[in-house]
Amino acid sequence: MNIKKHIPNTITLLNLLCGCIALIFAVYGNFVVASLFVFLGIFFDFFDGLVARKLNVQSPLGIQLDSLADLVTSGVVPGIVMFKLISLTVDAPSFENYTNEWNSVFHWQGFKLSALPLIGLLIPLASAYRLAKFNLDEEQQTFFKGLPVPANTLLILSFPLILEYQNSDIMNSIIVNKWFLIAVTLLSCYLLNSKIKLFALKFKDWQFKTNATRYIFLIISLVALIVLQFASIPIIIVLYIIISLLDQKQIKKYKTFN
Structure with missing residues (x-):
């Protein structure tokens, strides 16, 4: 059994694990801890490819697994964060309104959902489309077409971190503006799938x-x-x-x- 070939995939799975943990914290509005696990996941995302090249064990399985992990860590998580941020600007109830009973979750008891924050979920959709195109594009070896999903994730996660740590009224007023957040969402979806060479x-x-x-x-x-x-x-x-x-x-x- 060649253990060496499983090392990069294990690191990729650590990226996915970090993304899952970040997703839990993002759902409950703890953006700081969510960001910490996303940053850790992005580190593993960079590290798995480096290890695969050093060990000369690149594989089609690793490529697909890498994109699946990225979709969670750098696709779903920023989408949920944007959903929550827009929810705050329109005073929409957040996921904390769920009770602890499983039955209430499935039946949406006591939960009201505003349609506008759902625009934030365009980010996971655009990220999935971008990752699928990347896997089929053999040209993107030394450059990227469109903004890489980790870079877009850093952009989205920077907003709650600015709110938390920068203590700037001007920046805060910009970030908590729903039209600004919607514009950023639409722009990021475009940049993810643009033909701009980066x-x-x-x-x-x-x-x-x-x-x-x-x-x-x-x-x-x-x-x-x-x-x-x-x-x-x-x-x-x-x-x-x-x-x-x-x-x-x-x-x-x-x-x-x-």
Whole structure:
């Protein structure tokens, strides 16, 4: 029995486990702990591919398992978080209104649901579609088409963390605006499945010349995180898209002259 080939899949399952735990906390409105487990899941998501390449045990099963885990950790969880955030803005009752009896859950006793927060559930749908396309696209080895689901998840989860830790009335008033949250939801669904080419943080070597875009992005992101904390995450996502577009423009210009 080749135990080595099961190591990456085990790490992927840890990603899924973290996503399931995060989902429980998100349903009950504990966004801080939910975010912690999502960040841990994203770490496992990065780590499983790295281990698979190092051990040379990549497999079609691992690819499918990775996407299934991502759908929960980076698809369903941010969708629930957005659902809960929009619910707060429209004063809709949250899942805490369920009683502890299983029967009341199935029969929706005492539970009223506003339709508007359901817009947040477009995020899992768009994430699932993006992951399915990714699995069938053989071009996305050194770049991504559209925003990767973990990046979109970081964007969504940054909002409750800003509310919790930044203590800024201006930022709070923006985030708890239902139209802002709806706009972010629709924009994120578009970006997930857009044809915009975004660079991947995959290093074939550590030379600055061949990884200048990645190093510059990481340095700027680190400085922004130190200075702005969680408020920097939306800025970093926007910066990621802008740098990618500029990088693609530079590549096209180079090919034109050569």
